[in-house]
Amino acid sequence: MDTVAHGPGPDGRSDAADRWRPIEPGVLSLRRLLLACWLGPLTVAAVLLPTLLGAPLWALLAVPPLAGTCWGWWALGRNWRSWRYLERDDDLLIDRGVLWRQLTVVPYGRMQLVEVTSGPLERKFGLARLQLHTAAAATDATIPGLAPAEAERLRDRLTELGEARSAGL
Amino acid sequence: MSDERERGGEPATEIPTEIPTGQGKRLHPLTPWRRAWAPVAGLCAVALQNASEVRDQAQGDGLGWLLLGVAVLVLGATAYGYLSWRVTRYLVTDTELRIRTGLLFRRTAHLRLDRIQAIDISRPLLARAFGVAKLKMDVVGSGSADELAFLDDGEAADLRAELLARAAGIAPEAAPGAGEAPAHQLHQVDARMLGWSLALLGSGWGALLAAAVITPLIWLATSSVFPALAVLVPLLAAIWRGSLGAFLTQYGWTVSESPDGLRLDHGLLQRDHATVPPGRVQAVRIVEPLLWRPRGWLRVELDVAGEGNERGLLLPVATRATAIELLGRILPDVRLDETLAQVTTAPRRARWAVPVWRVGYGHGVTDAVFVARAGRLRRVHTLVPHAKVQSVRLTQGPWEQRLGLASIHVDQGANGTATARLQDAAYAADEVAAQADRSRLSRRTATPDRWLTPHPNH
Numbered sequence: 001m002d003t004v005a006h007g008p009g010p011d012g013r014s015d016a017a018d019r020w021r022p023i024e025p026g027v028l029s030l031r032r033l034l035l036a037c038w039l040g041p042l043t044v045a046a047v048l049l050p051t052l053l054g055a056p057l058w059a060l061l062a063v064p065p066l067a068g069t070c071w072g073w074w075a076l077g078r079n080w081r082s083w084r085y086l087e088r089d090d091d092l093l094i095d096r097g098v099l100w101r102q103l104t105v106v107p108y109g110r111m112q113l114v115e116v117t118s119g120p121l122e123r124k125f126g127l128a129r130l131q132l133h134t135a136a137a138a139t140d141a142t143i144p145g146l147a148p149a150e151a152e153r154l155r156d157r158l159t160e161l162g163e164a165r166s167a168g169l
Numbered sequence: 170m171s172d173e174r175e176r177g178g179e180p181a182t183e184i185p186t187e188i189p190t191g192q193g194k195r196l197h198p199l200t201p202w203r204r205a206w207a208p209v210a211g212l213c214a215v216a217l218q219n220a221s222e223v224r225d226q227a228q229g230d231g232l233g234w235l236l237l238g239v240a241v242l243v244l245g246a247t248a249y250g251y252l253s254w255r256v257t258r259y260l261v262t263d264t265e266l267r268i269r270t271g272l273l274f275r276r277t278a279h280l281r282l283d284r285i286q287a288i289d290i291s292r293p294l295l296a297r298a299f300g301v302a303k304l305k306m307d308v309v310g311s312g313s314a315d316e317l318a319f320l321d322d323g324e325a326a327d328l329r330a331e332l333l334a335r336a337a338g339i340a341p342e343a344a345p346g347a348g349e350a351p352a353h354q355l356h357q358v359d360a361r362m363l364g365w366s367l368a369l370l371g372s373g374w375g376a377l378l379a380a381a382v383i384t385p386l387i388w389l390a391t392s393s394v395f396p397a398l399a400v401l402v403p404l405l406a407a408i409w410r411g412s413l414g415a416f417l418t419q420y421g422w423t424v425s426e427s428p429d430g431l432r433l434d435h436g437l438l439q440r441d442h443a444t445v446p447p448g449r450v451q452a453v454r455i456v457e458p459l460l461w462r463p464r465g466w467l468r469v470e471l472d473v474a475g476e477g478n479e480r481g482l483l484l485p486v487a488t489r490a491t492a493i494e495l496l497g498r499i500l501p502d503v504r505l506d507e508t509l510a511q512v513t514t515a516p517r518r519a520r521w522a523v524p525v526w527r528v529g530y531g532h533g534v535t536d537a538v539f540v541a542r543a544g545r546l547r548r549v550h551t552l553v554p555h556a557k558v559q560s561v562r563l564t565q566g567p568w569e570q571r572l573g574l575a576s577i578h579v580d581q582g583a584n585g586t587a588t589a590r591l592q593d594a595a596y597a598a599d600e601v602a603a604q605a606d607r608s609r610l611s612r613r614t615a616t617p618d619r620w621l622t623p624h625p626n627h
Contacts, residue, residue: 014587032534063175090609101575103598103603109612135474136580 007060020084026125028080032073039069063100085143090165092158094141104169106141109165110134114158116151130154193258193269195363197301197319200257201250209246210468212239251580263429266306268315274575280338286474287451288329290442292322297440304329307473310365313627320534333429333444352427355498356491358484362466366486369460371413371547380404419485424495431498433483445483447499449473451583453483455492455505455550462548465489469496472583481583500554504535509550511535512542518572519591532577532589534598539579539604541587551587553579555604555611563601565594577601 048061086093091107113133128151132141177444207251253272253531264281286307301319388397420437428445452472493505519527531542538552562578575597
């Protein structure tokens with residue numbers, strides 16, 4: 001029936017390592033770009049303003065945003081690597097997070113709605129976001145970075161499986 | 170739009186009227202007065218707030234104009250109430266209950282009968298005097314509960330029976346005559362026990378104590394009455410809700426069984442009536458406040474998809490034996506004592522994450538349900554049947570990772586989550602996989618969602 005029924009957790013890598021899929025690297029680029037757009041100008045301003053005003057020591061204020069940028073750059077990479085999803089026969093698994101780890105298991109039969117969205121910036125990077133809704137609002141099943149073709153394939157497959165396995169409330 | 174399926178079948182001429190003219194029923198003729206009541210009350214409130222201005226006005230320009238203005242407003246409100254009553258109609262078709270309301274902004278609600286979760290009848294004090302009742306329908310997916318207010322008492326009971334019968338698949342011709350399904354009483358909560366249970370509850374006393382201590386302090390500190398009143402009024406509301414108000418609404422709490430589901434009747438002044446179809450129950454909570462435990466009392470709450478009655482209360486207070494018996498009617502596979510015996514406390518090292526309260530966290534699984542326990546003083550067991558699980562999640566924060574702990578969340582369809590906190594990480598990972606499997610298997614064997622099937626014990 002289901003060969004990877006056991007051990008889907010962070011430790012279940014051995015069984016199903018080949019079937020877990022990562023998300024697109026474009027997500028990382030997008031997020032790093034956003035980070036640079038927010039913190040980069042701040043750092044530059046914190047360096048330039050005191051120097052121009054003749055109080056160069058105050059340029060040390062640029063250290064926190066710079067450190068933030070570096071840390072964010074690294075943390076985003078780590079976070080991106082932690083994202084993965086797995087389609088099993090009856091449910092979809094989404095595993096993510098480094099510090100705050102979260103593994104979500106959503107049975108296909110419980111899906112009320114599958115949503116694929118793609119904002120202007122995401123489209124620039126060739127990304128789409130897939131979101132599953134069940135009757136429980138707490139279900140937090142979103143895969144942020146999929147190639148549009150993959151997102152559509154997944155959506156169609158999930159919808160099809162959802163109909164086949166649908167159950168009442 | 171969907172008029173083709175209508176029996177009347179004449180093609181709509183201008184706007185597609187969902188309820189063809191001449192069809193559908195009106196509400197009770199008393200209803201306009203209820204509608205007119207709100208504007209008049211609003212007017213009175215405004216007049217009271219600006220009392221001095223009103224008095225000046227009355228002395229200056231004469232009372233006549235003022236009375237005329239009020240009369241015009243009252244007449245206008247009454248006319249509006251009457252007209253909006255005239256356009257409000259409801260119609261039961263084979264698949265839907267349609268309600269049309271609105272004088273200026275017309276609204277037609279189509280409630281799909283097979284999506285109706287529960288139908289509640291409510292009789293406020295004034296309505297009881299006039300022999301009318303309010304019918305409230307809980308439908309999955311519709312934001313607010315749709316209601317028909319007010320209907321004649323007998324009409325409300327008949328309509329409720331008809332809707333439930335149709336929803337359960339009784340032939341449409343037979344449905345109007347199906348009548349109220351017979352019910353037999355299972356349990357009635359004793360008034361003395363209810364009173365004691367409320368007295369033993371901390372909430373009412375806590376609010377009373379806070380009111381007795383904080384209000385004078387604030388009064389002394391600010392030497393002004395208004396801040397003290399601002400604190401006192403919400404506290405008084407809390408005291409009311411925790412004591413006499415709760416007693417009045419929960420008085421005479423009766424649970425009876427009928428083919429439609431469990432019927433709950435309660436209330437001293439305002440009588441409420443709710444029907445809970447057992448198949449729609451998503452989770453059961455067993456609540457044991459600290460002072461109830463020596464007596465073995467507990468409260469049973471239900472999570473039903475859609476808005477529940479009185480916050481999903483099944484029993485405001487009951488002995489263990491009663492709760493076990495009643496729970497057997499809702500979840501036949503659950504033996505309460507065995508289920509609660511399955512619960513094991515979170516591992517000892519969890520005390521580094523949550524020092525004292527760790528003892529409250531627990532988790533257990535039986536063939537039928539997932540159980541999570543929380544709370545040290547007020548102990549809450551949440552039981553989610555495997556077949557009702559919507560999704561399973563495992564979460565682990567940084568500190569939990571250090572300690573090798575993780576939390577299991579089981580989401581159910583009534584927007585609730587049963588959380589087993591601070592379990593061993595490896596165990597939790599296995600448990601999430603196992604829970605996904607259990608839910609899948611029991612979904613396959615679960616009975617379909619028709620609840621009007623005869624109960625085996627009936």
